[in-house]
Amino acid sequence: MIEHTTIALLSGGIDSATAACIAMEAGQKVIGLSFDYGQRHLKELQAAADLAKNLNLEDHITIKIDLSSWGGSSLTDTSQAIPTQGIQKNTIPNTYVPGRNTIFVAIGLSLAEARGANRIALGINAMDYSGYPDCRPDYLKAYQELANLSSRVGREGNGIKLWAPLLDWEKTKIFEEALRLKIPIEKTWSCYQGESKPCGKCDSCRIRDKALKEIGREDLCSQNI
């Protein structure tokens, strides 16, 4: 078998860890890539490091890039409050960080090309997210086109594949898969607030807890971690 390498963007949450593990199960070497971008919930980076170790990734790299200098999101500007009233349909919440996923994938492409990796694993999921423009299938399709044109390897016909296995999964399916893959869910961090315990009220906590309740694993809900 020819060994291939995947760069897995790792947030410290369950989605990206699941995508990384699916790649490993398929025989890929996985290098985790995390971002210290001035996020309020910097705590997720410790979760990402713990997961990388626990899941036995090939390597784990954290890149610093300060997006808080211009804010534009409640995740990078602490003067804006994180919404706690529940998910609003058909609106993009203020937790949307301008350009964030585009930057992360671009940095992933750089690392992938430099290290000879042929895939970038993304935990993005369009089904039950909060309407972020950069978690949708048309966005991913356009980025694949750009990735093919942006790189030496792409121009040579060996483009780096943007691979988002969870894109159209229900959140419950993601958790079931994570449990099957023996991902230590209690080590993941989803809360936007970044306090010592998850708030249980932000969109991210709500989405996580709802899915865990639906599959009968309340024991892993935010308030119990």
Add this chain to the structure above:
Amino acid sequence: MIEHTTIALLSGGIDSATAACIAMEAGQKVIGLSFDYGQRHLKELQAAADLAKNLNLEDHITIKIDLSSWGGSSLTDTSQAIPTQGIQKNTIPNTYVPGRNTIFVAIGLSLAEARGANRIALGINAMDYSGYPDCRPDYLKAYQELANLSSRVGREGNGIKLWAPLLDWEKTKIFEEALRLKIPIEKTWSCYQGESKPCGKCDSCRIRDKALKEIGREDLCSQNI
């Protein structure tokens, strides 16, 4: 007149400064954005700061992002030599930095959306560059499509325009325009080596000097600065 804002990616070289000045002449407010990415020729950042001041830009921001941790280019890995034998046709030289322009534009999109800017000015030029995949028209077109889908403003129909006015210009035309716009060419920095004086032998010095000789301005060539 409604005032608009342009984010101008500023390398410290002549192309990006020219693009910024064309935007200013058209009545745009211009915010310069430069990148400390672990480049060998870090010296270009001082040139960018000097130019931003000299050209009276609205603001100038430098963002740090260390691409040297994975190298993949002679610009970010000092164990690789910068080519000095002259420009080779139909090859991508080792000064190509994987993912660099894709990352820079992505960060520009983040800043533009956060600050309400409607354009990103790029000094990229496809004519006499060294075959970089990420300086070509098809790349730019694909990135515009992605930009429209990636952002809140794009989804709302007010996408940020990627604007590369020099894309198909001859280098001589760029220098003539720069002189007309009274850009202090002697303050720009193009050399890849980053020594105290330009080397005059790298592709970037060669392209610059050839064009300046062609328009009869040898006095501004690398070896005289």
